[in-house]
Every structure is written in C-alpha cells, then in structure tokens.
Amino acid sequence: MKQRPTFPARLDTTLAMNRPNAVGKPAPTTHATPTKLPNAPATAAAPSRIKAAQQPTPQPGHGMDSSAVRHRMVHKLAAQGISDAQVLGAMGAIERHRFVDSALVNQAYEDTSLPIGLGQTISKPGVVSRMLELLLQAQLGNPAKLGRVLEIGTGCGYQAAVLSLLATEVYSIERLRGLHDKARDNLRPLRLANLHLLFGDGMVGYAKGAPYAGIIAAAGGEAVPQAWVDQLAVGGRLVAPVVTAGAPGSQALLVLDKTAQGVRQTILEAVHFVPLKSGVA
Numbered sequence: 093m094k095q096r097p098t099f100p101a102r103l104d105t106t107l108a109m110n111r112p113n114a115v116g117k118p119a120p121t122t123h124a125t126p127t128k129l130p131n132a133p134a135t136a137a138a139p140s141r142i143k144a145a146q147q148p149t150p151q152p153g154h155g156m157d158s159s160a161v162r163h164r165m166v167h168k169l170a171a172q173g174i175s176d177a178q179v180l181g182a183m184g185a186i187e188r189h190r191f192v193d194s195a196l197v198n199q200a201y202e203d204t205s206l207p208i209g210l211g212q213t214i215s216k217p218g219v220v221s222r223m224l225e226l227l228l229q230a231q232l233g234n235p236a237k238l239g240r241v242l243e244i245g246t247g248c249g250y251q252a253a254v255l256s257l258l259a260t261e262v263y264s265i266e267r268l269r270g271l272h273d274k275a276r277d278n279l280r281p282l283r284l285a286n287l288h289l290l291f292g293d294g295m296v297g298y299a300k301g302a303p304y305a306g307i308i309a310a311a312g313g314e315a316v317p318q319a320w321v322d323q324l325a326v327g328g329r330l331v332a333p334v335v336t337a338g339a340p341g342s343q344a345l346l347v348l349d350k351t352a353q354g355v356r357q358t359i360l361e362a363v364h365f366v367p368l369k370s371g372v373a
C-alpha cells in the first residue's frame with residue numbers, strides 16, 4: 093500500500109539554528125503590543141546549511157510530501173528570475189502550508205495568493221520572493237545579512253517567517269487582532285527568536301525598533317507614510333506597493349532608497365495587494 097507521507101512536525105533544527113543570536117535589545121513594550129515567541133536554540137550554523145526538513149513523519153490526512161512540492165516551487169521561482177540564493181533558500185525552508193487553512197493546503201505551493209480570513213490574503217510566493225530580493229539588494233557591497241527589518245502587515249505570518257531567516261531582527265505589525273493572533277499561533281512552533289510580532293497601526297511604523305535597514309509593506313496605500321521614511325536608516329531600503337495614477341486602485345511596487353543626499357524612488361511592476369488602512373480593528 094502506498095505510504096502517504098506528510099509534513100514534518102517541526103522545523104528542521106539546522107534551519108532553526110541558522111540565525112544569529114538575538115542582539116539583546118529589550119523587547120518592545122509601547123505603542124504596538126509585542127508578542128513574545130519562545131526562544132530558539134542559540135547555536136550558530138553555516139548559511140549553506142539552510143534546508144527544508146526532509147524526513148516527513150507519516151501522518152494521515154495530507155497526501156503531499158511538502159518538501160518535494162516546496163522544492164518545485166523554488167525551482168519555478170528561480171525560473172521566473174529570482175536569483176538570490178538566500179531568498180530561494182528561505183523560501184524553500186519555510187513551510188507555506190502551515191500558514192493556510194487546511195482546506196487550502198493543496199494550493200499552498202502554487203504561485204497564488206490565498207484567503208487567510210478577515211478579507212485578507214497571504215501574498216503569492218512569486219511576489220514575496222521578488223520583494224525580499226529587492227530588499228536584500230540594498231545590501232550590495234555589504235555581504236553581511238540584512239539588519240533590522242520592519243514589516244507592515246503580518247497577515248498569517250508567512251512572509252515574516254521567511255524574512256526572519258534573512259534579517260537579524262524582524263518587527264512585524266498587524267492592525268487586525270484576529271490575524272495577529274493567528275500569526276502568533278502559526279509561528280509558535282517555528283521558534284523564530286528574532287521575529288517580534290506587534291499589534292498596532294503600521295502606518296506609524298514602529299519607532300522603538302528604528303532605524304531599520306529595511307522596511308517592507310504587504311498592503312498598499314496612496315503614498316508611503318512619512319513615518320516609514322523617517323524610521324529607515326540611511327543606506328536602508330523600503331519596498332512597498334503603492335497606488336498608482338492609472339486605473340482606479342491599480343498598484344505598483346515602489347523601491348525607496350534612503351541616502352545621505354535624500355531619498356531615491358523607483359516604481360517597478362504592477363502588483364495587487366490589499367489596501368493599507370489606518371487604525372486597528
């Protein structure tokens with residue numbers, strides 16, 4: 093009889109260990125409400141050891157070997173032009189199926205956005221990897237890993253998890269309490285000690301973690317809030333969808349680099365993100 097392997101019960105330890113230790117910053121306490129995730133083992137490992145868990149334990153209910161499907165997804169991302177090995181490694185390591193409802197698990201590795209509740213969506217892997225690659229490109233000439241990053245729009249926590257493998261510290265803000273809680277539940281088993289979940293309005297950024305080497309938004313507004321630019325470090329990069337002048341509601345990716353001389357903005361391809369909203373709910 094055909095065995096039906098399924099997803100590993102937890103993240104491979106080589107992955108969980110493949111991050112620098114926390115920098116010892118005190119946990120943020122005001123404005124947005126931080127959620128403490130449990131600490132991961134504090135042992136360093138070489139970057140080349142990023143890999144997905146490869147020994148699924150048999151468990152009834154899922155007819156999919158997630159590591160093989162995820163590798164296919166990574167190959168497709170590479171074929172679409174994503175070339176950053178760190179980004180591809182992180183996309184191959186984080187199990188996207190853990191972040192979607194069980195009814196959608198079979199679509200988890202397709203290049204499609206999927207509903208995560210409260211009218212929001214998990215972003216397409218193609219767009220997540222594209223934005224992360226753009227964020228990392230700002231580090232050219234500086235081979236060290238990305239420093240502190242602010243993410244606006246935690247959603248189900250998927251992109252935050254990928255980001256946590258690429259940056260030293262990640263602060264991720266969500267304005268909907270239900271999704272903030274869902275992300276915390278989704279992320280708990282991954283034990284990503286450098287990922288800090290915050291409940292609050294990301295339009296005002298998160299000044300306590302500033303300055304950021306990178307800021308990434310998963311929701312698109314009419315303009316980039318000034319607070320984000322203010323909280324970006326000189327030499328840092330912001331990647332966000334913004335509403336463009338074209339068809340109503342049309343959006344494009346904006347890359348904003350902050351230099352000692354000022355900001356440089358570049359508009360890239362069209363994208364479709366949920367709207368950036370103010371306040372919490």
Ligand code: SAH
Nearest residue numbers: 245247248250251267294295310311368369
């Ligand atoms: N990166 C997420 C994508 C979530 S969709 C993932 O991997 O699942 C974008 C999210 O942005 C939504 O959950 C929405 O509630 C949130 N959002 C919109 N405006 C926001 C704001 N001002 N502050 C924080 N989150 C916001």
